[in-house]
Amino acid sequence: MKKKSRGFIAVDILLIIMMILPLLVSITVKVLTTPKSEGINVTGARILTPVYDKLPPPFDLYITEANLNTWMVMISITALCLFLTHGLKTKAETKRQHAAEWIVEKCEKLVSDGMGDYFSGFAPFIAAIIALSAFSSLQSLLGLYPPTSDLNIVGGWAVLVFILITYYKCKCGPLNYLKSFTEPVALLTPMNMISEIATPISMAFRHYGNVLSGTVIATLVAAGLQGLSSIIFGALPGVLGEIPFLQFGIPAILSIYFDIFSGCLQAYIFAMLSMMYISSGFPLEEYEKRKQKKKEKQNQKIKQKSAKKKFSEVN
Template identity: 35%
Template sequence: MHEIGTHNVVNFAGFTFNMDTLQMTWLTMAIVILIAFLATRSLSLVPRGWQNLIEMLVVALLEQVDSIMGPKGRKLAPLIITLFLFILISNWLGLVPGFTSPTNDANTTFGLALMVVILLHILGVCFKGVGYLKHFFEPFVPFVIINVIEEIAKPITLAFRLFGNILAGEILIIILGLLLPIWMPIPSIVWLAFSLFVGVVQAFIFTMLSMAYLSNGIKDNHHD
Protein backbone atom coordinates (compact mmCIF):
# COMPACT_ATOMS: atom_id res chain seq x y z
CA MET A 1 0.00 0.00 0.00
CA HIS A 2 1.00 3.61 -0.43
CA GLU A 3 2.41 5.51 2.49
CA ILE A 4 -0.04 7.78 4.25
CA GLY A 5 -0.32 11.16 2.56
CA THR A 6 1.64 10.31 -0.59
CA HIS A 7 0.09 10.74 -4.03
CA ASN A 8 1.31 10.39 -7.58
CA VAL A 9 0.33 13.76 -9.04
CA VAL A 10 0.79 15.26 -12.50
CA ASN A 11 0.51 18.94 -13.40
CA PHE A 12 -0.97 19.65 -16.82
CA ALA A 13 -2.30 22.91 -18.32
CA GLY A 14 -2.44 24.51 -14.91
CA PHE A 15 -4.37 21.63 -13.33
CA THR A 16 -3.12 19.05 -10.85
CA PHE A 17 -4.24 15.47 -11.42
CA ASN A 18 -4.05 12.72 -8.82
CA MET A 19 -2.91 9.84 -11.02
CA ASP A 20 -3.58 7.28 -8.29
CA THR A 21 -7.25 8.23 -8.30
CA LEU A 22 -7.47 8.38 -12.10
CA GLN A 23 -5.80 5.00 -12.58
CA MET A 24 -7.91 3.32 -9.89
CA THR A 25 -11.07 4.89 -11.32
CA TRP A 26 -10.34 3.45 -14.76
CA LEU A 27 -9.53 0.09 -13.18
CA THR A 28 -12.83 0.18 -11.27
CA MET A 29 -14.75 0.91 -14.44
CA ALA A 30 -12.98 -1.95 -16.20
CA ILE A 31 -13.88 -4.34 -13.36
CA VAL A 32 -17.54 -3.27 -13.44
CA ILE A 33 -17.66 -3.83 -17.21
CA LEU A 34 -15.96 -7.23 -16.79
CA ILE A 35 -18.49 -8.27 -14.13
CA ALA A 36 -21.35 -7.26 -16.42
CA PHE A 37 -19.78 -9.18 -19.31
CA LEU A 38 -19.23 -12.34 -17.26
CA ALA A 39 -22.78 -12.17 -15.90
CA THR A 40 -24.42 -11.78 -19.31
CA ARG A 41 -22.23 -13.63 -21.81
CA SER A 42 -24.16 -16.90 -21.47
CA LEU A 43 -27.57 -16.16 -20.00
CA SER A 44 -29.74 -19.12 -19.04
CA LEU A 45 -33.22 -19.59 -17.60
CA VAL A 46 -31.66 -21.20 -14.54
CA PRO A 47 -29.05 -18.66 -13.41
CA ARG A 48 -25.70 -19.89 -12.16
CA GLY A 49 -22.30 -18.48 -11.36
CA TRP A 50 -21.88 -14.78 -12.06
CA GLN A 51 -25.38 -14.57 -13.54
CA ASN A 52 -26.92 -15.84 -10.32
CA LEU A 53 -24.93 -13.39 -8.18
CA ILE A 54 -25.69 -10.39 -10.38
CA GLU A 55 -29.37 -11.33 -10.68
CA MET A 56 -29.68 -11.42 -6.89
CA LEU A 57 -28.08 -7.98 -6.68
CA VAL A 58 -30.20 -6.55 -9.50
CA VAL A 59 -33.44 -7.91 -8.03
CA ALA A 60 -32.61 -6.48 -4.61
CA LEU A 61 -31.80 -3.05 -6.07
CA LEU A 62 -34.90 -3.07 -8.30
CA GLU A 63 -37.03 -3.69 -5.22
CA GLN A 64 -35.48 -0.64 -3.60
CA VAL A 65 -35.99 1.39 -6.78
CA ASP A 66 -39.69 0.48 -6.88
CA SER A 67 -40.09 1.21 -3.19
CA ILE A 68 -38.27 4.55 -3.11
CA MET A 69 -38.72 5.97 -6.61
CA GLY A 70 -41.98 4.42 -7.79
CA PRO A 71 -42.78 3.05 -11.27
CA LYS A 72 -40.90 5.82 -13.07
CA GLY A 73 -37.74 4.82 -11.23
CA ARG A 74 -37.30 1.79 -13.48
CA LYS A 75 -36.05 4.18 -16.19
CA LEU A 76 -33.13 5.04 -13.90
CA ALA A 77 -32.47 1.46 -12.74
CA PRO A 78 -29.40 0.94 -15.00
CA LEU A 79 -27.83 4.09 -13.56
CA ILE A 80 -28.61 3.06 -9.98
CA ILE A 81 -27.20 -0.45 -10.42
CA THR A 82 -24.07 0.85 -12.14
CA LEU A 83 -23.59 3.47 -9.43
CA PHE A 84 -23.81 0.85 -6.69
CA LEU A 85 -21.35 -1.50 -8.41
CA PHE A 86 -18.91 1.32 -9.13
CA ILE A 87 -18.91 2.55 -5.52
CA LEU A 88 -18.71 -0.99 -4.11
CA ILE A 89 -15.70 -1.96 -6.25
CA SER A 90 -14.09 1.42 -5.54
CA ASN A 91 -14.49 0.91 -1.79
CA TRP A 92 -12.99 -2.58 -1.93
CA LEU A 93 -10.13 -1.75 -4.28
CA GLY A 94 -8.14 0.04 -1.58
CA LEU A 95 -8.12 -3.13 0.53
CA VAL A 96 -5.88 -4.81 -2.06
CA PRO A 97 -2.15 -4.26 -1.31
CA GLY A 98 -0.68 -1.70 -3.69
CA PHE A 99 -4.06 -0.28 -4.70
CA THR A 100 -6.08 2.69 -3.46
CA SER A 101 -9.81 3.35 -3.45
CA PRO A 102 -11.03 6.07 -5.82
CA THR A 103 -13.58 6.86 -3.12
CA ASN A 104 -10.86 7.81 -0.63
CA ASP A 105 -10.46 10.95 -2.74
CA ALA A 106 -13.03 13.69 -2.04
CA ASN A 107 -12.88 14.70 -5.71
CA THR A 108 -14.38 11.35 -6.71
CA THR A 109 -17.13 11.27 -4.11
CA PHE A 110 -18.02 14.92 -4.68
CA GLY A 111 -18.16 14.32 -8.43
CA LEU A 112 -20.56 11.42 -7.93
CA ALA A 113 -22.71 13.41 -5.51
CA LEU A 114 -22.77 16.43 -7.80
CA MET A 115 -23.84 14.21 -10.70
CA VAL A 116 -26.78 12.94 -8.63
CA VAL A 117 -27.95 16.42 -7.59
CA ILE A 118 -27.61 17.89 -11.09
CA LEU A 119 -29.49 14.91 -12.52
CA LEU A 120 -32.21 15.46 -9.89
CA HIS A 121 -32.96 18.95 -11.19
CA ILE A 122 -32.72 17.89 -14.84
CA LEU A 123 -35.24 15.12 -14.20
CA GLY A 124 -37.44 17.51 -12.25
CA VAL A 125 -37.67 19.91 -15.18
CA CYS A 126 -38.10 17.08 -17.72
CA PHE A 127 -40.88 15.31 -15.79
CA LYS A 128 -42.64 18.31 -14.21
CA GLY A 129 -41.73 21.24 -16.42
CA VAL A 130 -40.33 24.58 -15.32
CA GLY A 131 -42.90 24.59 -12.51
CA TYR A 132 -40.62 22.15 -10.70
CA LEU A 133 -38.37 25.07 -9.79
CA LYS A 134 -41.11 26.71 -7.73
CA HIS A 135 -40.14 24.58 -4.72
CA PHE A 136 -37.11 26.83 -4.30
CA PHE A 137 -39.53 29.66 -3.39
CA GLU A 138 -41.74 27.67 -1.03
CA PRO A 139 -43.32 28.27 1.39
CA PHE A 140 -42.45 31.95 0.83
CA VAL A 141 -40.10 33.77 -1.54
CA PRO A 142 -37.65 34.82 1.26
CA PHE A 143 -37.00 31.11 1.88
CA VAL A 144 -35.19 30.82 -1.46
CA ILE A 145 -31.79 31.34 0.23
CA ILE A 146 -32.49 28.60 2.75
CA ASN A 147 -33.66 26.25 0.01
CA VAL A 148 -30.57 26.97 -2.10
CA ILE A 149 -28.30 26.30 0.88
CA GLU A 150 -30.13 23.01 1.42
CA GLU A 151 -29.50 22.03 -2.20
CA ILE A 152 -25.81 22.94 -1.90
CA ALA A 153 -25.54 20.86 1.28
CA LYS A 154 -26.88 17.73 -0.43
CA PRO A 155 -23.80 16.88 -2.54
CA ILE A 156 -21.42 18.00 0.23
CA THR A 157 -22.90 15.73 2.91
CA LEU A 158 -23.37 12.87 0.45
CA ALA A 159 -19.76 13.11 -0.72
CA PHE A 160 -18.02 13.54 2.62
CA ARG A 161 -19.93 10.71 4.30
CA LEU A 162 -18.55 8.23 1.77
CA PHE A 163 -15.10 9.84 1.53
CA GLY A 164 -14.57 10.00 5.30
CA ASN A 165 -15.53 6.41 6.02
CA ILE A 166 -13.42 4.89 3.23
CA LEU A 167 -10.36 7.05 3.91
CA ALA A 168 -10.48 6.34 7.66
CA GLY A 169 -10.74 2.60 7.04
CA GLU A 170 -7.74 2.52 4.71
CA ILE A 171 -5.62 4.63 7.08
CA LEU A 172 -6.35 2.26 9.96
CA ILE A 173 -5.40 -0.75 7.85
CA ILE A 174 -2.07 0.90 6.98
CA ILE A 175 -1.44 1.82 10.62
CA LEU A 176 -2.20 -1.72 11.80
CA GLY A 177 0.17 -3.09 9.16
CA LEU A 178 2.94 -0.77 10.36
CA LEU A 179 2.46 -1.30 14.09
CA LEU A 180 1.71 -5.00 14.34
CA PRO A 181 4.42 -7.64 13.75
CA ILE A 182 3.98 -9.99 10.84
CA TRP A 183 3.33 -12.93 13.18
CA MET A 184 0.27 -11.16 14.62
CA PRO A 185 -2.06 -10.80 11.60
CA ILE A 186 -5.39 -11.42 13.36
CA PRO A 187 -6.25 -7.77 14.19
CA SER A 188 -5.46 -6.74 10.62
CA ILE A 189 -7.55 -9.59 9.20
CA VAL A 190 -10.47 -8.72 11.48
CA TRP A 191 -10.31 -5.06 10.47
CA LEU A 192 -9.99 -6.04 6.81
CA ALA A 193 -13.16 -8.12 7.07
CA PHE A 194 -14.92 -5.25 8.82
CA SER A 195 -13.75 -2.88 6.06
CA LEU A 196 -15.27 -5.19 3.44
CA PHE A 197 -18.56 -4.93 5.30
CA VAL A 198 -18.24 -1.15 5.62
CA GLY A 199 -17.58 -0.94 1.87
CA VAL A 200 -20.91 -2.65 1.19
CA VAL A 201 -22.78 -0.51 3.72
CA GLN A 202 -21.36 2.77 2.39
CA ALA A 203 -22.15 1.82 -1.22
CA PHE A 204 -25.68 0.92 -0.14
CA ILE A 205 -26.17 4.15 1.82
CA PHE A 206 -24.87 6.35 -1.02
CA THR A 207 -27.11 4.55 -3.52
CA MET A 208 -30.19 4.72 -1.30
CA LEU A 209 -29.71 8.43 -0.63
CA SER A 210 -29.18 9.01 -4.34
CA MET A 211 -32.45 7.25 -5.08
CA ALA A 212 -34.22 9.32 -2.43
CA TYR A 213 -32.91 12.54 -3.99
CA LEU A 214 -33.71 11.48 -7.55
CA SER A 215 -37.22 10.41 -6.58
CA ASN A 216 -37.99 14.06 -5.83
CA GLY A 217 -37.48 14.82 -9.50
CA ILE A 218 -39.73 12.11 -10.91
CA LYS A 219 -42.46 11.56 -8.35
CA ASP A 220 -45.68 13.50 -8.73
CA ASN A 221 -45.72 14.57 -5.08
CA HIS A 222 -42.54 16.62 -4.69
CA HIS A 223 -41.63 17.41 -1.11
CA ASP A 224 -39.77 20.49 0.07
Protein backbone atom coordinates in the same frame (compact mmCIF):
# COMPACT_ATOMS: atom_id res chain seq x y z
CA MET B 1 -26.40 -31.08 -20.98
CA LYS B 2 -24.48 -30.15 -24.09
CA LYS B 3 -20.75 -29.90 -24.06
CA LYS B 4 -19.44 -26.37 -24.42
CA SER B 5 -17.76 -25.53 -27.68
CA ARG B 6 -14.14 -24.50 -27.79
CA GLY B 7 -14.90 -20.91 -28.78
CA PHE B 8 -17.21 -20.51 -25.79
CA ILE B 9 -14.50 -21.62 -23.37
CA ALA B 10 -11.93 -19.38 -25.08
CA VAL B 11 -14.17 -16.32 -24.67
CA ASP B 12 -14.74 -17.28 -21.03
CA ILE B 13 -11.03 -17.46 -20.36
CA LEU B 14 -10.50 -14.13 -22.13
CA LEU B 15 -13.14 -12.48 -19.96
CA ILE B 16 -11.67 -13.92 -16.76
CA ILE B 17 -8.27 -12.56 -17.79
CA MET B 18 -9.90 -9.18 -18.46
CA MET B 19 -11.31 -9.29 -14.94
CA ILE B 20 -8.03 -10.02 -13.20
CA LEU B 21 -5.54 -8.18 -15.40
CA PRO B 22 -6.63 -4.60 -14.46
CA LEU B 23 -6.16 -5.37 -10.76
CA LEU B 24 -2.70 -6.76 -11.48
CA VAL B 25 -1.91 -3.62 -13.48
CA SER B 26 -2.85 -1.35 -10.60
CA ILE B 27 -0.90 -3.48 -8.13
CA THR B 28 2.18 -3.30 -10.39
CA VAL B 29 1.86 0.47 -10.76
CA LYS B 30 1.52 0.76 -6.99
CA VAL B 31 4.62 -1.37 -6.39
CA LEU B 32 6.65 0.50 -9.02
CA THR B 33 5.75 4.02 -7.89
CA THR B 34 5.90 3.61 -4.12
CA PRO B 35 9.16 5.03 -2.74
CA LYS B 36 11.12 2.56 -0.66
CA SER B 37 11.54 4.35 2.65
CA GLU B 38 8.09 5.64 3.40
CA GLY B 39 6.62 6.22 6.83
CA ILE B 40 2.94 6.81 7.45
CA ASN B 41 1.34 8.26 4.34
CA VAL B 42 -2.17 9.63 4.72
CA THR B 43 -1.74 12.61 2.42
CA GLY B 44 -3.92 11.34 -0.44
CA ALA B 45 -3.61 9.80 -3.86
CA ARG B 46 -0.14 9.67 -5.37
CA ILE B 47 0.29 11.68 -8.58
CA LEU B 48 1.47 9.44 -11.42
CA THR B 49 1.87 11.81 -14.38
CA PRO B 50 0.88 15.42 -14.95
CA VAL B 51 -1.33 15.92 -18.01
CA TYR B 52 -1.49 19.69 -18.04
CA ASP B 53 0.17 21.63 -15.22
CA LYS B 54 0.70 25.14 -16.59
CA LEU B 55 -2.27 26.72 -14.81
CA PRO B 56 -2.62 27.28 -11.02
CA PRO B 57 -4.02 24.41 -8.88
CA PRO B 58 -7.76 24.22 -9.47
CA PHE B 59 -7.35 24.14 -13.27
CA ASP B 60 -4.44 21.74 -13.70
CA LEU B 61 -4.88 18.10 -14.59
CA TYR B 62 -3.09 15.10 -13.14
CA ILE B 63 -3.48 11.38 -13.48
CA THR B 64 -3.48 10.07 -9.93
CA GLU B 65 -3.62 6.62 -8.40
CA ALA B 66 -7.32 7.16 -7.76
CA ASN B 67 -8.06 7.79 -11.46
CA LEU B 68 -6.11 4.74 -12.52
CA ASN B 69 -7.76 2.48 -9.94
CA THR B 70 -11.24 3.71 -10.87
CA TRP B 71 -10.70 2.96 -14.54
CA MET B 72 -9.25 -0.45 -13.73
CA VAL B 73 -12.25 -1.29 -11.54
CA MET B 74 -14.56 -0.15 -14.31
CA ILE B 75 -12.87 -2.50 -16.79
CA SER B 76 -13.08 -5.35 -14.27
CA ILE B 77 -16.77 -4.78 -13.62
CA THR B 78 -17.50 -4.63 -17.35
CA ALA B 79 -15.70 -7.93 -17.84
CA LEU B 80 -17.60 -9.43 -14.89
CA CYS B 81 -20.94 -8.37 -16.38
CA LEU B 82 -19.98 -9.77 -19.80
CA PHE B 83 -18.88 -13.01 -18.12
CA LEU B 84 -22.14 -13.38 -16.21
CA THR B 85 -24.29 -12.70 -19.28
CA HIS B 86 -22.24 -14.86 -21.66
CA GLY B 87 -24.33 -17.62 -23.20
CA LEU B 88 -27.75 -16.58 -21.95
CA LYS B 89 -30.69 -18.89 -22.61
CA THR B 90 -34.44 -18.38 -22.33
CA LYS B 91 -34.54 -20.87 -19.46
CA ALA B 92 -31.78 -20.46 -16.91
CA GLU B 93 -29.55 -23.52 -16.78
CA THR B 94 -26.12 -22.39 -15.69
CA LYS B 95 -25.11 -21.02 -12.32
CA ARG B 96 -23.88 -17.78 -13.78
CA GLN B 97 -27.20 -17.06 -15.41
CA HIS B 98 -28.95 -17.67 -12.10
CA ALA B 99 -26.52 -15.24 -10.46
CA ALA B 100 -27.05 -12.60 -13.14
CA GLU B 101 -30.82 -12.94 -12.91
CA TRP B 102 -30.67 -12.71 -9.12
CA ILE B 103 -28.64 -9.47 -9.30
CA VAL B 104 -30.97 -7.90 -11.88
CA GLU B 105 -34.09 -8.89 -9.96
CA LYS B 106 -32.74 -7.56 -6.66
CA CYS B 107 -31.77 -4.23 -8.24
CA GLU B 108 -35.12 -3.81 -9.94
CA LYS B 109 -36.95 -4.60 -6.70
CA LEU B 110 -34.76 -2.14 -4.76
CA VAL B 111 -35.39 0.64 -7.26
CA SER B 112 -39.13 0.05 -7.63
CA ASP B 113 -39.51 -0.10 -3.83
CA GLY B 114 -37.46 3.01 -3.22
CA MET B 115 -38.42 5.23 -6.13
CA GLY B 116 -41.82 4.18 -7.41
CA ASP B 117 -42.86 2.83 -10.78
CA TYR B 118 -42.18 6.01 -12.74
CA PHE B 119 -38.42 5.63 -12.12
CA SER B 120 -38.15 1.90 -12.82
CA GLY B 121 -35.74 2.69 -15.67
CA PHE B 122 -33.23 3.81 -13.07
CA ALA B 123 -32.28 0.26 -12.05
CA PRO B 124 -29.15 0.02 -14.28
CA PHE B 125 -27.87 3.40 -13.05
CA ILE B 126 -28.33 2.50 -9.39
CA ALA B 127 -26.78 -0.92 -9.92
CA ALA B 128 -23.79 0.74 -11.60
CA ILE B 129 -23.35 3.15 -8.68
CA ILE B 130 -23.51 0.32 -6.12
CA ALA B 131 -21.09 -1.90 -8.06
CA LEU B 132 -18.55 0.83 -8.75
CA SER B 133 -18.61 2.16 -5.21
CA ALA B 134 -18.48 -1.24 -3.51
CA PHE B 135 -15.71 -2.63 -5.70
CA SER B 136 -13.69 0.60 -5.39
CA SER B 137 -13.87 0.40 -1.60
CA LEU B 138 -13.07 -3.32 -1.61
CA GLN B 139 -9.86 -2.61 -3.54
CA SER B 140 -8.20 -1.73 -0.26
CA LEU B 141 -8.31 -5.44 0.61
CA LEU B 142 -5.64 -5.92 -2.06
CA GLY B 143 -3.51 -3.20 -0.51
CA LEU B 144 -4.41 -0.70 -3.21
CA TYR B 145 -5.44 2.90 -2.73
CA PRO B 146 -9.27 2.85 -2.59
CA PRO B 147 -10.51 5.53 -5.04
CA THR B 148 -13.51 6.28 -2.82
CA SER B 149 -11.19 7.77 -0.20
CA ASP B 150 -10.38 10.54 -2.68
CA LEU B 151 -12.82 13.46 -2.52
CA ASN B 152 -12.44 14.18 -6.26
CA ILE B 153 -13.85 10.80 -7.32
CA VAL B 154 -16.79 10.75 -4.92
CA GLY B 155 -17.43 14.45 -5.56
CA GLY B 156 -17.79 13.66 -9.25
CA TRP B 157 -20.46 11.07 -8.49
CA ALA B 158 -22.25 13.48 -6.18
CA VAL B 159 -22.26 16.18 -8.87
CA LEU B 160 -23.71 13.66 -11.32
CA VAL B 161 -26.51 12.82 -8.88
CA PHE B 162 -27.06 16.54 -8.22
CA ILE B 163 -27.51 17.18 -11.96
CA LEU B 164 -30.08 14.37 -12.08
CA ILE B 165 -31.94 15.78 -9.06
CA THR B 166 -32.08 19.24 -10.63
CA TYR B 167 -33.18 17.82 -13.98
CA TYR B 168 -36.11 16.00 -12.40
CA LYS B 169 -37.02 19.06 -10.34
CA CYS B 170 -37.07 21.12 -13.56
CA LYS B 171 -39.41 18.68 -15.29
CA CYS B 172 -42.42 20.92 -14.58
CA GLY B 173 -40.71 23.96 -16.04
CA PRO B 174 -37.79 25.99 -14.68
CA LEU B 175 -40.13 28.63 -13.28
CA ASN B 176 -41.78 26.08 -11.03
CA TYR B 177 -38.33 24.97 -9.87
CA LEU B 178 -37.34 28.54 -8.96
CA LYS B 179 -40.67 29.02 -7.22
CA SER B 180 -40.03 25.98 -5.02
CA PHE B 181 -37.22 27.91 -3.31
CA THR B 182 -39.64 30.45 -1.84
CA GLU B 183 -41.71 27.82 -0.07
CA PRO B 184 -43.08 27.82 2.59
CA VAL B 185 -42.17 31.49 3.18
CA ALA B 186 -40.28 33.85 0.87
CA LEU B 187 -38.01 34.75 3.81
CA LEU B 188 -36.49 31.27 3.77
CA THR B 189 -35.07 31.54 0.23
CA PRO B 190 -31.39 31.75 1.25
CA MET B 191 -31.84 28.82 3.63
CA ASN B 192 -33.40 26.75 0.85
CA MET B 193 -30.55 27.61 -1.50
CA ILE B 194 -27.97 26.54 1.09
CA SER B 195 -29.76 23.27 1.71
CA GLU B 196 -29.90 22.68 -2.05
CA ILE B 197 -26.13 23.10 -2.37
CA ALA B 198 -25.50 21.10 0.79
CA THR B 199 -27.02 17.96 -0.74
CA PRO B 200 -24.12 16.96 -3.05
CA ILE B 201 -21.52 18.19 -0.56
CA SER B 202 -22.92 16.09 2.28
CA MET B 203 -23.28 13.05 0.01
CA ALA B 204 -19.67 13.30 -1.15
CA PHE B 205 -18.30 13.98 2.33
CA ARG B 206 -20.27 11.14 3.91
CA HIS B 207 -18.92 8.53 1.53
CA TYR B 208 -15.38 9.88 1.38
CA GLY B 209 -15.12 10.51 5.11
CA ASN B 210 -16.24 7.00 6.02
CA VAL B 211 -13.74 5.29 3.71
CA LEU B 212 -10.93 7.71 4.52
CA SER B 213 -11.38 7.28 8.29
CA GLY B 214 -11.04 3.53 7.84
CA THR B 215 -7.87 3.96 5.80
CA VAL B 216 -6.32 6.37 8.32
CA ILE B 217 -7.12 4.17 11.32
CA ALA B 218 -5.84 1.03 9.56
CA THR B 219 -2.59 2.80 8.63
CA LEU B 220 -2.08 4.14 12.15
CA VAL B 221 -2.78 0.76 13.75
CA ALA B 222 -0.41 -1.01 11.36
CA ALA B 223 2.38 1.50 12.09
CA GLY B 224 1.73 1.31 15.83
CA LEU B 225 1.82 -2.49 15.82
CA GLN B 226 5.11 -2.41 13.94
CA GLY B 227 6.61 -0.13 16.59
CA LEU B 228 5.20 -2.26 19.42
CA SER B 229 6.51 -5.51 18.00
CA SER B 230 9.95 -3.98 17.44
CA ILE B 231 9.97 -3.03 21.13
CA ILE B 232 8.83 -6.46 22.35
CA PHE B 233 10.61 -8.76 19.90
CA GLY B 234 13.54 -6.45 19.06
CA ALA B 235 15.83 -8.36 21.45
CA LEU B 236 15.56 -11.54 19.37
CA PRO B 237 18.72 -12.32 17.42
CA GLY B 238 19.21 -11.72 13.71
CA VAL B 239 16.34 -11.59 11.22
CA LEU B 240 13.82 -12.72 13.85
CA GLY B 241 14.03 -9.33 15.53
CA GLU B 242 13.11 -7.45 12.36
CA ILE B 243 9.90 -9.39 11.60
CA PRO B 244 6.86 -7.45 12.86
CA PHE B 245 5.05 -10.41 14.48
CA LEU B 246 2.13 -8.34 15.76
CA GLN B 247 1.28 -7.16 12.22
CA PHE B 248 0.09 -10.64 11.26
CA GLY B 249 -3.65 -11.05 11.59
CA ILE B 250 -4.51 -8.20 13.95
CA PRO B 251 -5.03 -5.53 11.22
CA ALA B 252 -7.27 -7.99 9.37
CA ILE B 253 -9.85 -7.79 12.18
CA LEU B 254 -10.07 -4.04 11.62
CA SER B 255 -10.28 -4.48 7.88
CA ILE B 256 -13.34 -6.73 8.23
CA TYR B 257 -15.21 -3.76 9.65
CA PHE B 258 -13.62 -0.82 7.85
CA ASP B 259 -13.07 -2.32 4.40
CA ILE B 260 -15.78 -4.92 3.91
CA PHE B 261 -18.69 -3.81 6.11
CA SER B 262 -18.22 -0.05 5.89
CA GLY B 263 -17.38 -0.05 2.18
CA CYS B 264 -20.44 -2.07 1.18
CA LEU B 265 -22.68 -0.14 3.58
CA GLN B 266 -21.54 3.19 2.17
CA ALA B 267 -22.18 1.99 -1.41
CA TYR B 268 -25.70 0.98 -0.38
CA ILE B 269 -26.29 4.25 1.44
CA PHE B 270 -25.00 6.37 -1.45
CA ALA B 271 -27.34 4.56 -3.83
CA MET B 272 -30.30 4.79 -1.42
CA LEU B 273 -29.76 8.48 -0.82
CA SER B 274 -29.46 9.31 -4.52
CA MET B 275 -32.65 7.31 -5.15
CA MET B 276 -34.42 9.14 -2.36
CA TYR B 277 -33.30 12.60 -3.42
CA ILE B 278 -34.13 12.04 -7.10
CA SER B 279 -37.58 10.61 -6.47
CA SER B 280 -38.53 13.06 -3.71
CA GLY B 281 -37.47 16.10 -5.72
CA PHE B 282 -39.69 15.12 -8.63
CA PRO B 283 -43.24 16.58 -8.37
CA LEU B 284 -45.09 13.57 -9.78
CA GLU B 285 -48.68 14.80 -9.26
CA GLU B 286 -47.99 18.17 -10.87
CA TYR B 287 -46.26 16.46 -13.78
CA GLU B 288 -49.17 14.11 -14.41
CA LYS B 289 -51.65 16.99 -14.25
CA ARG B 290 -49.65 18.83 -16.90
CA LYS B 291 -49.45 15.72 -19.04
CA GLN B 292 -53.21 15.30 -18.90
CA LYS B 293 -53.75 18.95 -19.81
CA LYS B 294 -51.43 18.57 -22.80
CA LYS B 295 -53.26 15.46 -23.91
CA GLU B 296 -56.60 17.20 -23.64
CA LYS B 297 -55.29 20.12 -25.69
CA GLN B 298 -53.98 17.78 -28.35
CA ASN B 299 -57.26 15.91 -28.45
CA GLN B 300 -59.10 19.18 -28.81
CA LYS B 301 -56.80 20.21 -31.66
CA ILE B 302 -57.34 16.89 -33.43
CA LYS B 303 -61.10 17.28 -32.98
CA GLN B 304 -60.97 20.81 -34.35
CA LYS B 305 -58.94 19.66 -37.34
CA SER B 306 -61.29 16.79 -38.11
CA ALA B 307 -64.25 19.15 -37.72
CA LYS B 308 -62.64 21.58 -40.17
CA LYS B 309 -62.00 18.75 -42.61
CA LYS B 310 -65.59 17.65 -42.41
CA PHE B 311 -66.70 21.24 -42.85
CA SER B 312 -64.56 21.69 -45.99
CA GLU B 313 -65.68 18.32 -47.35
CA VAL B 314 -69.30 19.29 -46.88
CA ASN B 315 -68.72 22.56 -48.67
